[in-house]
Amino acid sequence: MSIYLDNAATSHPKPEGVVRAVTEALTEYNANPGRSGHPAALRAAREVLRTREGLARLLGARDALSVAFAFNCTDALNLAIKGSLCLGDHVIATRLEHNSVLRVLAELASRDRIALTLLDPRPDGFVDPEDVRSAITRRTSLIVCTHASNVTGAIQPVAAIGQVARQEGIRYLIDGAQALGGMPVDVEALHCDLYAFPGHKSLLGPQGTGGLFLRPGVVLCTLREGGTGSASDSMRQPPELPERYESGTLNLPGIAGLGAGVAHVSERLSQIMMHERELTSALLEGLSAIPGIMLYSPREEAARAGIVTFNVGDLPSSRAADLLAERGFAVRGGLHCAPGAHRFLGTLRRGAVRASVGHANTFEEIDRFVEAVRDLV
Ligand SMILES: Cc1ncc(COP(=O)(O)O)c(C=O)c1O
Known part of the structure; x- marks a missing residue:
């Protein structure tokens, strides 16, 4: 997988x-x-x-x-x-x-x-x-x-x-x-x-x-x-x-x-929470260093769940998610069943790519993902 x-x-x-x-x-x-x-x-x-x-x-x-x-x-x-x-x-x-x-x-x-x-x-x-x-x-x-x-x-x-x-x-x-x-x-x-x-x-x-x-x-x-x-x-x-x-x-x-x-x-709730927070921070940091990436998630650690949503240049989000799937990453493009949130972000037409971390993800996986996005750009 x-x-x-x-x-x-x-x-x-x-x-x-x-x-x-x-x-x-x-x-x-x-x-x-x-x-x-x-x-x-x-x-x-x-x-x-x-x-x-x-x-x-x-x-x-x-x-x-x-x-x-x-x-x-x-x-x-x-x-x-x-x-x-x-x-x-x-x-x-x-x-x-x-x-x-x-x-x-x-x-x-x-x-x-x-x-x-x-x-x-x-x-x-x-x-x-x-x-x-x-x-x-x-x-x-x-x-x-x-x-x-x-x-x-x-x-x-x-x-x-x-x-x-x-x-x-x-x-x-x-x-x-x-x-x-x-x-x-x-x-x-x-x-x-x-x-x-x-x-x-x-x-x-x-x-x-x-x-x-x-x-x-x-x-x-x-x-x-x-x-x-x-x-x-x-x-x-x-x-x-x-x-x-x-x-x-x-x-x-x-x-x-x-x-x-x-x-x-x-x-292990506090361990899971800390781990996911750190993974999310690493993901946000990595993606924000790539020119052409538009990020939509809060920067402040305590203010967000383990979700990082972004767009890649002018790519429709579903195309970006497909290209990432071809490179071996499971993320979700589109509107995530929440059209009001996308209207608010100005992404109702193209949607956005959502990467959401879990208890078993590793920092190495995050690094590989960031590299794959850089490659996509
Ligand atoms: C904020 C929010 N509410 C409700 C749901 C619906 O959850 P379920 O798929 O378990 O019905 C989701 C699913 O992604 C969600 O993200």
């Missing part, structure tokens, strides 16, 4: 423990968790709970049952947004959001179900919490913000926005797709009511995993009802967490793998 710098899309490689956990789930206790009472089903339920507990610890959540599993971050965001809104509500989000937020809100707005305000970031690429405050109306019932832009990597002032939301008594959802597992997250300090995350990016779990943290007391309308293995004599969806939001058979191999990913990350 080529040198992998597409970790913002999904992380690679997964730790050996993740592969082992998936295999074990499929071979040693491949039963339906929370349904039957035989030993394999009980072990399956225990492993699911273990993953939930690991996630809650990583999120700073007091109760493991406040984490509901989802199939990816998009799934969790759909539940958080659609489950929160009523006819006539007003929502504030930012133009930096991924389509997994923008399209959900645009769809509701296009059917006149909600009113929507999309805030531009300041020229430096960060949203101003005071702009959020100014946009609040009597009908505002939800504020949504990405924790870190998946295009520039800029970490948004999510705690300060949370303070505004808390002061105004408005529900607050953070899209943690580019944050959880790559930096410390504390849902208490962020003042968020809902925190959506994928399992397959920085948490190093398999694809098909993700989840949603719900602050105790936050109740969402369900998007899916069905069997939960509990209160089966009732026609109504049980109100208890997490079953309320987890109808149908869970993705046991995925959740077991995610549990191993969460354990791996939790044991």
Whole structure:
């Protein structure tokens, strides 16, 4: 496989423990968790709970049952947004959001179900919490913000926005797709009511995993009802967490793998964070020394996730990404499903090349990548 710098899309490689956990789930206790009472089903339920507990610890959540599993971050965001809104509500989000937020809100707005305000970031690429405050109306019932832009990597002032939301008594959802597992997250300090995350990016779990943290007391309308293995004599969806939001058979191999990913990350979060920061700095430094490279990511270390986005001369970004693929590097060109961020950067037509580092990348790989870009120029 080529040198992998597409970790913002999904992380690679997964730790050996993740592969082992998936295999074990499929071979040693491949039963339906929370349904039957035989030993394999009980072990399956225990492993699911273990993953939930690991996630809650990583999120700073007091109760493991406040984490509901989802199939990816998009799934969790759909539940958080659609489950929160009523006819006539007003929502504030930012133009930096991924389509997994923008399209959900645009769809509701296009059917006149909600009113929507999309805030531009300041020229430096960060949203101003005071702009959020100014946009609040009597009908505002939800504020949504990405924790870190998946295009520039800029970490948004999510705690300060949370303070505004808390002061105004408005529900607050953070899209943690580019944050959880790559930096410390504390849902208490962020003042968020809902925190959506994928399992397959920085948490190093398999694809098909993700989840949603719900602050105790936050109740969402369900998007899916069905069997939960509990209160089966009732026609109504049980109100208890997490079953309320987890109808149908869970993705046991995925959740077991995610549990191993969460354990791996939790044991070494600060090392991973430092390593990825240093790799990102090396990448930014290397690329900024090449004439003809346009860089879009923040220079300040503490202000960015492990993402470096750039363009090469006049090349369309997808062509540059293809040429880098031919040279053995996996990066992503185009719009990264975040058209608002590209509009802000002025790259809506050509997109940009995104190189995103992960726990297993080395400085040698970064040097080789920088040389390949220089060669391309
Ligand atoms: C900021 C952001 N939000 C949401 C998503 C959607 O994540 P998933 O692919 O797990 O649905 C992504 C995926 O890249 C993302 O970068």
